[in-house]
Amino acid sequence: MLSVLKNRFEQGCRTSRYPKVNVQLPSRYRGRPVVNADVPADLAEACAAACPQEAIDAKARTLHLGRCVFCGNCERISGGQFVRFTQNFENGVAEKAHLVTQGDLPDLAAHARQHFKGLFGRSLQLRQVSAAGCNACEADLNVLATPFFDLARFGINFVASPRHADGIVVTGPISRNMKTALMQTYEATPQPRVVIAVGSCALSGGPFRGSNEITEGLDSLLPVDLFIPGCPPHPMTNLHALLTFFK
Amino acid sequence: MALELERIANHVGDLGALSGDVAFLPPANYCGRMRGDFLNMTLLLCGNRFGKGLVRPGGVRFALDDEIRQDLAGRIAELAPQVEHVLALLLNTPGVRARFEGCGRVSRGDADQLGLVGPAGRACGLPYDARRVFPTEIYGQLEIPENAESTGDVWARAKVRRDEVMQSIDIIHSLLDDRPETTCVEQPPLRLAPDALAVTVNEAWRGEVSHCVLTDANGGILRYKIKDPSFHNWNGLSMSLRDTGISDFPLNNKSYNLSYCGFDL
Numbered sequence A: 001m002l003s004v005l006k007n008r009f010e011q012g013c014r015t016s017r018y019p020k021v022n023v024q025l026p027s028r029y030r031g032r033p034v035v036n037a038d039v040p041a042d043l044a045e046a047c048a049a050a051c052p053q054e055a056i057d058a059k060a061r062t063l064h065l066g067r068c069v070f071c072g073n074c075e076r077i078s079g080g081q082f083v084r085f086t087q088n089f090e091n092g093v094a095e096k097a098h099l100v101t102q103g104d105l106p107d108l109a110a111h112a113r114q115h116f117k118g119l120f121g122r123s124l125q126l127r128q129v130s131a132a133g134c135n136a137c138e139a140d141l142n143v144l145a146t147p148f149f150d151l152a153r154f155g156i157n158f159v160a161s162p163r164h165a166d167g168i169v170v171t172g173p174i175s176r177n178m179k180t181a182l183m184q185t186y187e188a189t190p191q192p193r194v195v196i197a198v199g200s201c202a203l204s205g206g207p208f209r210g211s212n213e214i215t216e217g218l219d220s221l222l223p224v225d226l227f228i229p230g231c232p233p234h235p236m237t238n239l240h241a242l243l244t245f246f247k
Numbered sequence B: 001m002a003l004e005l006e007r008i009a010n011h012v013g014d015l016g017a018l019s020g021d022v023a024f025l026p027p028a029n030y031c032g033r034m035r036g037d038f039l040n041m042t043l044l045l046c047g048n049r050f051g052k053g054l055v056r057p058g059g060v061r062f063a064l065d066d067e068i069r070q071d072l073a074g075r076i077a078e079l080a081p082q083v084e085h086v087l088a089l090l091l092n093t094p095g096v097r098a099r100f101e102g103c104g105r106v107s108r109g110d111a112d113q114l115g116l117v118g119p120a121g122r123a124c125g126l127p128y129d130a131r132r133v134f135p136t137e138i139y140g141q142l143e144i145p146e147n148a149e150s151t152g153d154v155w156a157r158a159k160v161r162r163d164e165v166m167q168s169i170d171i172i173h174s175l176l177d178d179r180p181e182t183t184c185v186e187q188p189p190l191r192l193a194p195d196a197l198a199v200t201v202n203e204a205w206r207g208e209v210s211h212c213v214l215t216d217a218n219g220g221i222l223r224y225k226i227k228d229p230s231f232h233n234w235n236g237l238s239m240s241l242r243d244t245g246i247s248d249f250p251l252n253n254k255s256y257n258l259s260y261c262g263f264d265l
């Protein structure tokens, strides 16, 4: 017992004061990219050619956040001239079209489905479907339950059955073998239900794009309400998106 | 260093999950938080909590500078005693020990025949550790203990992890002090040797990971195969579960913590 108390004392209170106090991520963290449209065409093209995800449109000077895996190649090649990654983790969007960007994402709160706020603003139960990803997306959703993020203090929980859930959170590129399970989970969730796609894989197929074993984007199967880009999205990105969209 | 940070984060997380499974909640919560603190060190190193973007063919893309070195050293110094105390709390609690001991026992002989790897193998007395047997990078200069336990139960799997966490913390300490030089590689256009077969072996946190690549006459990739440690260890879990009650499944499952997709990789 004494040892329990001693550890309790040593651990202290670790819960972040976010959203009241913002969280600062380290300088190497690659958050929201900002594209500089005023660069020579050859630089933009070199970046587009080096992008493993075909996420850069050199002509339009835009970047597809749903495809990007935040590898940082484009930033390196252009020395930060064309693409520069900021420490801004607020990357969630409500419309697929918003994923193609130069870095100025529309205000998520303004695009959130207002009726969801009324329905789920005080209590939101989510079922996670892990559909063939690398598991990093799932791991960084999982940590939202740890003391630092403490998602439950906002009334949001992950539950063990779609029957208990208000919506599903899908990660991974949805392999052929996971498609049926995913669709059944969706059907088993009572209406009205929310669909959230997390990570480059669920948004576009991610690093698996082009394979005929996977689905290139959850939105081709289900109506997606909230898109959270990243590979994986930082837990703060997930937290920000959930709070802004539902609160 | 990245590999050791990954090992610590996962072992600490696993020990927390084991604690949660026997309904001892304080270490479960503390471990969850501390696991995150170690992932954040990888974030500090390379901008991604899972080390994505760090390793490139031929080396790494991010070097340690003095600022990061100091930051890391400070964080480790603060965390090390906390980790030590929480893990001591977990393993010294009689109720935890009673549940862990004798649960899901696998004999050394069975483990050997099934080819168990990583902490699961070491818990059964198989000292194999790729860091010691096939040392790459700086591992040849480090003393990696054998860490072999003999009881092959959940207790042994927990204890191996605890020992490895403390050793990995020491390894990182000494690497920070020794200041090995890191030079970054840029991503050159990748030219692979034609008609070649390359196999790599590394000790990941779950055990031996092997990558194998086969190239064609033009240096293009013909086949690429990854063998995950879970491939070996799922059979260990089923061995652990022979003739046990269903209530021992969750605890045994956590004590292996295998990858579901890794099995058929």
Ligand code: SF4
Pocket: A050, A051, A052, A053, A054, A055, A056, A063, A067, A068, A069, A070, A071, A072, A073, A074, A075, A083
């Ligand atoms: S960071 Fe994104 S856009 Fe840039 S090269 Fe990598 S995947 Fe492409």
Ligand code: SF4
Pocket: A132, A133, A134, A135, A136, A137, A138, A171, A172, A173, A198, A199, A200, A201, A202, A206, A207, A230, A231, A232, A233
């Ligand atoms: S988006 Fe990236 S981190 Fe997420 S599952 Fe896919 S590969 Fe893994």
